[in-house]
Amino acid sequence: MTTPDLYPSRVGGEAELLSRKDPVLHGAAGAEGGPLSRAELASFERAGFLVLENCFSADEVAALREEASQLRERLAGSGKPEVITESGSGEMRSVFAIHRSSAPFARLARHPHLLDAARQILGSAVYVHQSRINYKPAFRGREFYWHSDFETWHVEDGMRRMRAVSVSVSLLENNVHNGPLLLIPGSHRYFASCPGLTPERHYERSLQQQEYGVPAPAILEDLVRRGGLEPVGPPGSVVLFDCNTMHGSNGNITPWPRSNLFLVYNSVENPLGPPFSGQSPRPAHIASRDFTPLDGDG
Ligand code: 6CS
Ligand code: FE
Numbered sequence: 132m133t134t135p136d137l138y139p140s141r142v143g144g145e146a147e148l149l150s151r152k153d154p155v156l157h158g159a160a161g162a163e164g165g166p167l168s169r170a171e172l173a174s175f176e177r178a179g180f181l182v183l184e185n186c187f188s189a190d191e192v193a194a195l196r197e198e199a200s201q202l203r204e205r206l207a208g209s210g211k212p213e214v215i216t217e218s219g220s221g222e223m224r225s226v227f228a229i230h231r232s233s234a235p236f237a238r239l240a241r242h243p244h245l246l247d248a249a250r251q252i253l254g255s256a257v258y259v260h261q262s263r264i265n266y267k268p269a270f271r272g273r274e275f276y277w278h279s280d281f282e283t284w285h286v287e288d289g290m291r292r293m294r295a296v297s298v299s300v301s302l303l304e305n306n307v308h309n310g311p312l313l314l315i316p317g318s319h320r321y322f323a324s325c326p327g328l329t330p331e332r333h334y335e336r337s338l339q340q341q342e343y344g345v346p347a348p349a350i351l352e353d354l355v356r357r358g359g360l361e362p363v364g365p366p367g368s369v370v371l372f373d374c375n376t377m378h379g380s381n382g383n384i385t386p387w388p389r390s391n392l393f394l395v396y397n398s399v400e401n402p403l404g405p406p407f408s409g410q411s412p413r414p415a416h417i418a419s420r421d422f423t424p425l426d427g428d429g
Pocket of ligand 2: 278279280378
């Protein structure tokens with residue numbers, strides 16, 4: 132019996148704004164025992180994201196930044212599938228599966244500030260669905276057009292329900308000039324179903340420049356009219372955002388690189404199934420199919 136598709140998108144229909152069918156906070160998320168206060172949980176539920184300023188000290192961020200640049204040096208020119216370069220300049224755009232290729236980032240994925248907050252929001256044990264650094268280099272960093280991560284993870288990875296949370300750690304200043312992560316408050320409460328169909332091996336293009344699974348302008352105007360726009364992220368700050376919160380970032384022509392590190396936690400009760408596109412699953416470095424619960428940092 133095939134799993135019903137509760138969030139049809141890229142099924143050859145028109146762009147449409149559907150309602151969300153999943154809670155934002157899962158299980159006993161409001162219960163004590165996690166790092167987030169009731170007020171923080173309420174803010175996350177209302178906006179679809181939560182900014183935790185000064186989550187990491189300047190020294191801790193400096194160590195993460197150093198590891199990010201060492202990782203870039205180790206992988207530059209490697210041609211590894213985890214490395215995505217900017218079209219045109221060839222500068223490093225993103226590196227995926229960083230919790231697998233870097234011991235410090237594997238430890239970060241188990242950091243209680245992050246892991247316990249994800250468990251609290253998702254109301255269960257969790258595993259890492261995806262991890263990445265978006266380097267957004269100076270002068271040449273290109274945009275990440277508006278999208279809901281869940282729309283892609285549902286259509287191309289077979290993520291059935293909205294029960295995953297992204298944790299973004301700002302390694303460098305996100306300011307209004309250098310292409311900060313932009314979020315649309317409240318957009319997580321709607322599902323922007325996208326037109327068209329998914330091309331085969333779409334990820335070979337979409338991670339450089341996404342053209343499918345992109346909401347229609349009228350739907351984006353509607354979401355921004357309802358909720359506004361919010362740039363986030365001084366260094367050391369952490370942004371928790373729901374898998375379905377509409378977000379994007381502009382290109383970066385300033386001299387200031389803007390690298391953000393992402394860890395995506397999915398509930399172990401929401402394991403990936405066959406992609407709803409009907410195509411083959413994406414590679415493990417983009418969408419893990421190892422659903423072993425992540426334990427704390429010992
Ligand atoms: O396809 C994905 O999984 C990736 N694409 C975007 C634009 N955000 C989430 C993730 O990095
Ligand atoms: Fe994204």
